[in-house]
Amino acid sequence: MLETRNLSKSFGPIHVTRDVSIRLERGERRVILGPNGAGKTTLFNLLAGVLQADSGQVLLAGKDITALPVARRARRGISRSYQKNTLFDGLSVRENLGLAAAVQAGQARRLFHDSLSHPKVRETVEEVAHLARLEQVLDARVNEVSYGIRRQLEVGVALATRPQVLLMDEPTSGVGPEMAAGFHDLLSGLPRDLTLLIIEHDMDLAFEVADKITVLNYGEVVFEGLPEAARGSDLLKEIYLGSWENA
Amino acid sequence: MFRHTTFRYLVLAILGAGALFQAFSAGYFGLEVLIEILILAILVLALDMVAGFGGMVSLCHGALMGLGAYAYAMLSSIVGLPPLAALVGAMAIVGALAWIIGAICARSHGIYFIMATLAFGQMAYSYIFQTPIFGGDDGMGGITRPDLSAIGIDLNDSRSFALFCLAGLVLAYLAAVAVLRSGLGRSLCGIHHSEERMRALGLTVWRVKADIFGLSGLITGFAGALAAMHVMYISPGLLDWTVSGEALVVVILGGLGTLVGPLVGAVAFVILKHELSAVTPYWHLVVGVVLIVVVLSRANGIFGWLEARIGARRIFPTHAAVKKVPNDA
Numbered sequence A: 001m002l003e004t005r006n007l008s009k010s011f012g013p014i015h016v017t018r019d020v021s022i023r024l025e026r027g028e029r030r031v032i033l034g035p036n037g038a039g040k041t042t043l044f045n046l047l048a049g050v051l052q053a054d055s056g057q058v059l060l061a062g063k064d065i066t067a068l069p070v071a072r073r074a075r076r077g078i079s080r081s082y083q084k085n086t087l088f089d090g091l092s093v094r095e096n097l098g099l100a101a102a103v104q105a106g107q108a109r110r111l112f113h114d115s116l117s118h119p120k121v122r123e124t125v126e127e128v129a130h131l132a133r134l135e136q137v138l139d140a141r142v143n144e145v146s147y148g149i150r151r152q153l154e155v156g157v158a159l160a161t162r163p164q165v166l167l168m169d170e171p172t173s174g175v176g177p178e179m180a181a182g183f184h185d186l187l188s189g190l191p192r193d194l195t196l197l198i199i200e201h202d203m204d205l206a207f208e209v210a211d212k213i214t215v216l217n218y219g220e221v222v223f224e225g226l227p228e229a230a231r232g233s234d235l236l237k238e239i240y241l242g243s244w245e246n247a
Numbered sequence B: 001m002f003r004h005t006t007f008r009y010l011v012l013a014i015l016g017a018g019a020l021f022q023a024f025s026a027g028y029f030g031l032e033v034l035i036e037i038l039i040l041a042i043l044v045l046a047l048d049m050v051a052g053f054g055g056m057v058s059l060c061h062g063a064l065m066g067l068g069a070y071a072y073a074m075l076s077s078i079v080g081l082p083p084l085a086a087l088v089g090a091m092a093i094v095g096a097l098a099w100i101i102g103a104i105c106a107r108s109h110g111i112y113f114i115m116a117t118l119a120f121g122q123m124a125y126s127y128i129f130q131t132p133i134f135g136g137d138d139g140m141g142g143i144t145r146p147d148l149s150a151i152g153i154d155l156n157d158s159r160s161f162a163l164f165c166l167a168g169l170v171l172a173y174l175a176a177v178a179v180l181r182s183g184l185g186r187s188l189c190g191i192h193h194s195e196e197r198m199r200a201l202g203l204t205v206w207r208v209k210a211d212i213f214g215l216s217g218l219i220t221g222f223a224g225a226l227a228a229m230h231v232m233y234i235s236p237g238l239l240d241w242t243v244s245g246e247a248l249v250v251v252i253l254g255g256l257g258t259l260v261g262p263l264v265g266a267v268a269f270v271i272l273k274h275e276l277s278a279v280t281p282y283w284h285l286v287v288g289v290v291l292i293v294v295v296l297s298r299a300n301g302i303f304g305w306l307e308a309r310i311g312a313r314r315i316f317p318t319h320a321a322v323k324k325v326p327n328d329a
């Protein structure tokens, strides 16, 4: 579904992404692990089109999308949630989801018609609210809900574009352990044909949801394999010692 | 996203009542002041759509309004269209030009956006100034007002013309509200908040910006045509960039991104100007001081300040809808 071929990117002398080739099957849940500064977010930026790779290709459903700008890639089905919330503050949860759903439903430039009341948009909003467990807070303003809910909404907004591939950058960053467990349920509730690429620091969550694990270190793929294999890997223990002990 | 609140309705009602009272009771000079306020109000409404709601601070709206005036004069006097058709034509021309300017400037931000719009405004100014058919420095005279005698209205009468402009302002306001509350307006609000996020959701950001700029231009063209009808004589000075600057001052003075605020700003600005210029030639200094106080007070203009004080009281429960609380990092 999503594939990179020898993707590389450097900022000046620093190689942040080195020759990264990964391949995700449709519906696969892949977790990316790696220490701080390993280039995980940069990889997402390359996949989403925010950054242009120095070399290498990005393919979506077999088609080369390396040259496509961000919005066109998004319309082809790549969506992402961010490490730091990117929510629309003054708006309600419903309106946040609606903004994303309207783009997908072709209502984002409608004149004299509120996109939020369009049946397709409403349907998406309801559906995503269910998936992201936001039904109870739909009409609350973003700045009135808890941080954990905002993290869920961050994922919800990304889901509301009805993507084929969802890139989630540390969805549980900053939330407590019980919320992190809640995210597990959220993730397993997502449609099975949705391809997920998740950057995750929470090891338990990572091993539970992942079909496969990819480990980045200094911009390089240093491990790729099944979660069980990852658990036993000495290489990983070395790279990841700090967080490994905590997991 | 624009929202009406009880407080906003209240301010609108006060403004409307004041305008009606003035329209029916004022003498010639009072009516002239009223008409000046009404036309400025339409302009700043249009400017608030782009600057306040879209973060697109335009320094070409004065020039766009001037183009609207010239387009109206051209279409009615030279082409010979009936005034109402010329009015619609002028709006369409300015709307289309504004759409193009919006599309071209959409990729720039902040100071660069301001400079790009300024450049377009200056281009319009010199085009009008240099083209013989527009009368150069001498401008154009003999501009007629629409003939509404069929429905018993004589627009050459100041009172009727003031009411005509008031009706125009009401229509412009309703149009602006409708645009801002539509899908397009929602997307604009999203863009204002984070262009990058909207792009990542698949939105073609420049199209939204261009559309809003074009619609704002339509309303600006309307204001320009009314200005031409009002003074019946136009000159290139209408397109001077200081007109854009003044409009921006009025929007900020009133309250960016509130629609109602710029209306309050227009009233305050014109009245201040007339009262002060009667007593001192330095009235611009006073306006400057008022603007500095408003900006430094960190309130969102006069209306924003009032809204934060009075509007937040319990008697206006819906006000929570416009209060902004910072989000997490």
Ligand SMILES: Nc1ncnc2c1ncn2[C@@H]1O[C@H](COP(=O)(O)OP(=O)(O)OP(=O)(O)O)[C@@H](O)[C@H]1O
Binding pocket: A011, A016, A034, A035, A036, A037, A038, A039, A040, A041, A042, A043, A083
């Ligand atoms: N736009 C940029 N310009 C220059 N350097 C950058 C840029 N973006 C990222 N970097 C650098 O690239 C490296 C990788 O950053 P990246 O954000 O991809 O790491 P990460 O794996 O997501 O880390 P974290 O776990 O802390 O989120 C860092 O050293 C960072 O400073």
Ligand SMILES: [Mg+2]
Binding pocket: A040, A041, A042, A083, A169
């Ligand atoms: Mg990161």
